[in-house]
Amino acid sequence: MKKFLLSLLVIVSIFTANWVAAAADLEVNTPAISALKASMQARHSQLGPFYSSGAVGLTKDAFIAIKDATAVPLKDRGGFNSLVSAENADRTNLYKEIATANGHPEWQGDIQNTFAGRWIDKAQSGWFYQSGGGWVKK
């Protein structure tokens, strides 16, 4: 019986240790996540002016959306749409990759919600974000 209790204790402590380690930090240093970050970082130099002009805004579900396409110069409009879709595709993959890298694909939605708040929090003033039913200028 003593031996049994001991092994039980070992099993419980292993699980607890795992849990504590998992709670401390999320794994975000996988090659897939780094690649997505690099791609989004490169794209941001193009998207930056569009945030400032109000052509795009941050949505409440952690994506970006076209807010006012007329703010985009005519010559840039074709590329502008694909820029926005490419950014949203990267964001979807980013949320998914973080969830799977941590062994919990079902966390994707929670991670996305977390990002939604953080993108808006860190946005520069003058950028637009979705709140309630409409756009708000930060």
Place this chain on the structure above:
Amino acid sequence: MKNTTTKKWIISLSMVAILPACVTINIYFPAAAAEKAADKIIDEVWQLKQGQDAPADKPVEPTPADAPTDAPAK
């Protein structure tokens, strides 16, 4: 003989009760850790906090330079 059977039952029942409990704890979403991770990633993507822990080699824009920054005709 009977004693061994009872013991086996106790062991299996405890396992059944304890293992899922541990797994349940493990699936709670770590909100604070997620915020921290999100902040780190957003800082990198938007290149905030430069000079702190920004990577030294910034990726150069891969697309051909069709800079939209030409002065618009007003």
